[in-house]
Amino acid sequence: MSTLDTLLSPGMVRSAVLPVVRQQVSALEPTLARISSYHLGFIDEHGEPSTAANGKLTRASLMMAAAAGVGLRPEDVLSQAAALELLHNSTLIHDDIIDADDLRRGRPAAWKVFGTGLAILAGDALQALSLEMVVDDLGPARAEISSAFAEANRLVLAGQSRELTVRLGPDAGIAEYDRIVEEKTSALLECALVTPALRAGKPERVLAALRGAGRHLGLAFQILNDVEDIWGDPAVTGKPVRGDIGRRNPSFPVLAVFPASERLRGLWQAGDTTAAHLQEMADLVEESGGRRAAEQTSRDHFDSALAHLGRAELSPAASTELTTLFDRIVHRTA
Amino acid sequence: MSTLDTLLSPGMVRSAVLPVVRQQVSALEPTLARISSYHLGFIDEHGEPSTAANGKLTRASLMMAAAAGVGLRPEDVLSQAAALELLHNSTLIHDDIIDADDLRRGRPAAWKVFGTGLAILAGDALQALSLEMVVDDLGPARAEISSAFAEANRLVLAGQSRELTVRLGPDAGIAEYDRIVEEKTSALLECALVTPALRAGKPERVLAALRGAGRHLGLAFQILNDVEDIWGDPAVTGKPVRGDIGRRNPSFPVLAVFPASERLRGLWQAGDTTAAHLQEMADLVEESGGRRAAEQTSRDHFDSALAHLGRAELSPAASTELTTLFDRIVHRTA
Structure with missing residues (x-):
C-alpha cells in the first residue's frame, strides 16, 4: 500500500x-x-x-x-x-x-x-x-510512546496550573505566555506528530523536527485563537466574545501591549465587565498594536511550524496533507 | 545480600x-x-x-x-x-x-x-x-508493571464511581459491596504485592496468589473499617463516628442485615442525622447481627489473605513480615 x-x-x-x-x-x-x-x-x-x-x-x-x-x-x-x-x-x-x-x-x-x-x-x-x-x-516502541503520552499529560496539567496562577497578574510577559501554550496546547500536538515516528523507529532529527512543528503549531493556533476571542465573530468561534478579557485572562494581544499602556492597566484593574468596558479595552489593545502584533506572531509561528515539518523527511503527499491540516487548525477553515 | x-x-x-x-x-x-x-x-x-x-x-x-x-x-x-x-x-x-x-x-x-x-x-x-x-x-518488566498500575488506576476510579452510585440505595447486596471494595481498596494492594513479582519474573501461580492475598486483605480491612466507623472510638480512628450511616453510605454491617429488617429500612430512609437517630440505627444493626457478621467476614477474608500469601512461594522471613503487615493494616495496630 x-x-x-x-x-x-x-x-x-x-x-x-x-x-x-x-x-x-x-x-x-x-x-x-x-x-x-x-x-x-x-x-x-x-x-x-x-x-x-x-x-x-x-x-x-x-x-x-x-x-x-x-x-x-x-x-x-x-x-x-x-x-x-x-x-x-x-x-x-x-x-x-x-x-x-x-x-x-x-x-x-x-x-x-x-x-x-x-x-x-x-x-x-x-x-x-x-x-x-x-x-x-x-506494537513497536510501546515504551517510548507510553513515555511520550505520560510526558504530554504532565505538561498539559502544568500548563493549566500555570495559567490559573498567571491569570492573577498580566505582567507575565510573552516568555511565560509561550511556556503555558507550549505546555497546555502544543504538548498534545507534538505527541500526535511524534507518536507515529516513534513507532516507525525514526531517528532523533525527525522526532525533533516533528516536535518543533507541533510546538509552533500550538503557538500559532493559540495566539490567533486569542485574537478571535477579542475580535472574532461569536457565530464562527462558537464562544461568547471577549471571554478572556472579561475574566482578565491575559491573552497574547493584551500581553503584547500591556507594559506600554498605562491606560490599559487602569481599565484591566477595574473590575468592570460590561460590554462597553470590554469594547474600550479591545479598542485600546487594537490601537496600541496588540492585534497586529498577535496576527504577525501567529503567522511567524505558522511559518516555523511548516519549516520544521519540511525537515521531518515525510512523504510529499503526507507533507501536503499536514500543511492543509495545520492551516485548518490555525485558521479554523472547515 | x-x-x-x-x-x-x-x-x-x-x-x-x-x-x-x-x-x-x-x-x-x-x-x-x-x-x-x-x-x-x-x-x-x-x-x-x-x-x-x-x-x-x-x-x-x-x-x-x-x-x-x-x-x-x-x-x-x-x-x-x-x-x-x-x-x-x-x-x-x-x-x-x-x-x-x-x-x-x-x-x-x-x-x-x-x-x-x-x-x-x-x-x-x-x-x-x-x-x-x-x-x-x-528496569525489568517495565511494560507489565506499567499495565498493572494502569489497571489498578482504572479499577480504583471504577470503584469510586460505583460507590457514589450505590450510595443512592442500600439494596445493593454483598456481591456489589465486595466488587466495590475489590476495585477501590484491593486493587492498589494487589498492585503493591504483584509489582515486585513481575519485576522478578515470577510465574503466573505466584502472581495469582499475591493478587488473591491483596484482594482478601482489602476486603478484611474495609469491612473492619466499616465496623469501626459505627462502633469505633473516634480518638483511635481519627474520623467522626458514624459518618457512613450519617451519609447513608451502605457499609458491610448495614448491608448484612438490611434485607431482613423492616425497621432499619424505615430509619435509613428517614433523613434524620441526629446522634440519637444514628445511635438507634447502630443499636439495631448490632442487635440484628450486622456487627457480628461483619467481624466474622473480616476474619474470614484475613485468613484467606494469609492462605493466599502462603501459596506465593516467598522467603519465610518476608512471609512473616507480610503477615505482621497484614495484621497491622486490618487491625490498625501501630
Missing part, C-alpha cells in the same frame, strides 16, 4: 477513530461510561443515542496524517489516536469544572448534568484509560 | 520512600508541587516545612516487603513504591473534593486551602506523575 493510499480525509479519520473511542469508553464502569459518552456526544443526558458534536478530532487527524508520512498504515496508530483524543477530552471535562463553564460544544457541560463529583471521576477515568491504552498496546 | 537483610521496618520504608516522593513532587509545576507537598504533609499552607502526618505508606510497605520475598533489593522497586503512594494520594485529593470533606489527616483538605480548581489539577498531576514514573523506569 502506498502512503498516498493511506491519506485520510477528516471523515475517514472520524469513521476510523470514533468507533475505537466509543468502544473503549463503553467498557468503563457504567456511570463513568455514561458521563464520558455524554461528553463525547454519543448519547444525550437521558442515555439516548445522540448526534451531538464530538469535536474536530484534531489530534487524531494529525497522528493519522503523520503515520502516513512515515510509511505506517492508519491501523498502526489507531489505538494511540483514540487514546490521545481521550486524554484531550479528560482535560476538557475537568476544565469545565475548573472554569465553571456551563456549556461544552453547545450542550450543558458534563458537571452540570452529572454533578461535580462524578465529572471529576469521569475526567480521571479518561486520563487513566488513555494511558492504559498506550501502555497495553503491543 | 540475603533477603533477611532487606526486610525493612516501617521507619526504614519511610526513610527510603519519602525522599523519592518528595523529590518527584517538588519537580512538578510550582503550584502543583506546592499543593501536592501540602497534601503530603511536607509543607504547611504557607509553604513552610511541616512535620504533619503523611499517611502510613501502607502500599509502599507492602511492596517493599514483597520485594524482599521474591529476592529483590529495596531499590529495585523504590520508584514503583513511591509511584503507588502518589497514585493513592491522587485519589485522596479528589475524594475530599467529591465528598466535601474539610479535613485530611487532621489538617484542612487541599481543596479547602487552594480551591477546587487547583486541587483537581493537583490530583490529576499526581495520577499522571505516578504513571510517568513507572512508564519511564527502565
